Structures are given as C-alpha cells and as structure tokens.
Ligand SMILES: Nc1ncnc2c1ncn2[C@@H]1O[C@H](COP(=O)(O)OP(=O)(O)O)[C@@H](O)[C@H]1O
C-alpha cells in the first residue's frame with residue numbers, strides 16, 4: 001500500500017455567487033491510489049472536482065499537491081503541475097477529429113511535456129481506428145475514451161474523472177475501467193473519480209469518500225467498499 005500523500009484537501013469552502021456549496025471538505029489521496037467520491041445528485045461532487053483542478057475559486061481552505069500549496073494556482077498551472085481532468089459530460093471538441101483532439105492535449109502538455117499519442121492508441125485502439133473521424137459523430141463511449149486519452153497525453157500524476165461511465169454502454173465502461181487500472185499499474189497514475197454507477201465503483205475503487213451536502217462525511221475502505229454500503233449512498 002502506498003503511503004506517500006500526493007493530495008491533501010483541508011477544510012475547503014467554495015460555491016457560486018454568494019451561495020456556498022462546498023462547506024469544509026477535507027480529503028487526502030496517496031500516490032498510486034484509486035479513490036472514488038460518491039454521493040447523491042447535487043451534493044457538490046462536480047463542484048469539488050472543479051475546485052481541485054482550479055476551474056472554480058477556493059473561498060477558504062487549502063489544496064496541497066505534491067507538497068506544494070496550489071490553492072491559488074490557475075487551472076493551467078495546476079495542469080502543468082500534474083493534474084489531469086476529464087469533466088462530467090466529456091467535453092471533447094466535437095468539430096475536430098480524434099487526432100486533432102489529442103493534439104490539443106499535447107499542446108497543453110504535462111510534466112516534462114511528455115507526449116504520448118501512441119500510448120493513448122495502445123490503451124484505446126478504437127481511437128486509432130477512428131483517428132480521422134470528427135469527434136462529435138462518435139458514440140458517447142468513444143468520446144469518453146477520447147477525453148481520457150486527451151488528459152493522458154499530459155501524463156498526469158493525478159487523473160480526476162467526473163462520472164466516466166455516465167451514459168455509456170457496459171462493454172465500453174468495462175474497457176475504460178481496465179484502462180484506468182492499467183494507467184495506475186503501468187504509468188503510476190493516481191486516480192480520483194466521481195461515480196454513481198455501482199458496478200464501476202466496485203470494479204475500481206479501493207477507497208471511497210462519501211459526500212453529503214457539501215461535506216465529506218464518511219469513507220469506505222477495503223471490504224466496506226461493497227454493494228450494500230455503496231448502494232445505500234447512491235439512493236436518490
Ligand atoms: N455553475 C453553477 N452555478 C450555480 N450553481 C451551480 C452551478 N453548478 C452547480 N451548481 C449547484 O451546486 C450544487 C452542487 O452541484 P454539483 O457539484 O454539480 O453536484 P453533483 O456533481 O454532486 O451532482 C447544486 O445545487 C447545483 O445546482
């Protein structure tokens with residue numbers, strides 16, 4: 001079990017306008033872990049992910065990444081520091097080809113500016129077959145693979161995925177789960193993901209944080225990450 005901590009979130013507050021959504025979130029992630037954040041709709045999971053990667057300003061609290069306080073850094077600086085982000089709903093460039101989308105990932109770059117398009121095609125051979133296809137015409141599952149591939153090109157130390165299985169057929173979800181586990185095993189990528197899909201959570205999460213109304217209220221570890229406990233947290 002890895003012990004070195006790469007992400008430490010302490011008493012985070014953030015929101016929209018004057019409305020607080022995150023109300024003192026604390027969590028931590030060690031190198032090489034795959035950690036889920038689960039909870040019902042609207043509790044602030046996506047808001048937390050946006051805050052972690054710097055798309056939403058932190059009101060109070062701190063985010064420490066690789067022993068650096070990144071709380072005040074802009075999103076692009078956090079990407080250079082080693083954050084990768086796959087937003088909810090994927091958000092690929094629909095008018096651009098697969099190849100062009102991946103080139104955008106290269107431009108954004110990552111630590112040491114590593115460029116890994118061939119590696120992306122190894123994990124997602126479907127993308128290679130479709131590399132000249134316009135992204136907006138592909139299936140949801142293919143677009144999700146592309147969004148993940150685009151983030152992978154920056155060789156992130158920490159990959160953050162917001163509901164990667166949403167609206168995707170089960171066979172592709174399984175392929176994505178396998179790919180995420182391979183990133184960890186082969187590239188040393190640490191992964192934090194938000195999910196509502198029970199099977200995906202049970203398939204990849206070693207640990208889960210449970211979020212309720214803007215706070216992390218519990219965590220599940222080891223054998224406690226089971227169907228009964230997870231289902232209880234997802235009920236609407
Ligand atoms: N851009 C936004 N502007 C204002 N309120 C928002 C915005 N995005 C989300 N919210 C509100 O913040 C709360 C948490 O949303 P979100 O983080 O998307 O929850 P989750 O991802 O857990 O479903 C919800 O009440 C939602 O309506």
Ligand SMILES: [Mg+2]
Pocket residue numbers: 045046047088162
């Ligand atoms: Mg969400």
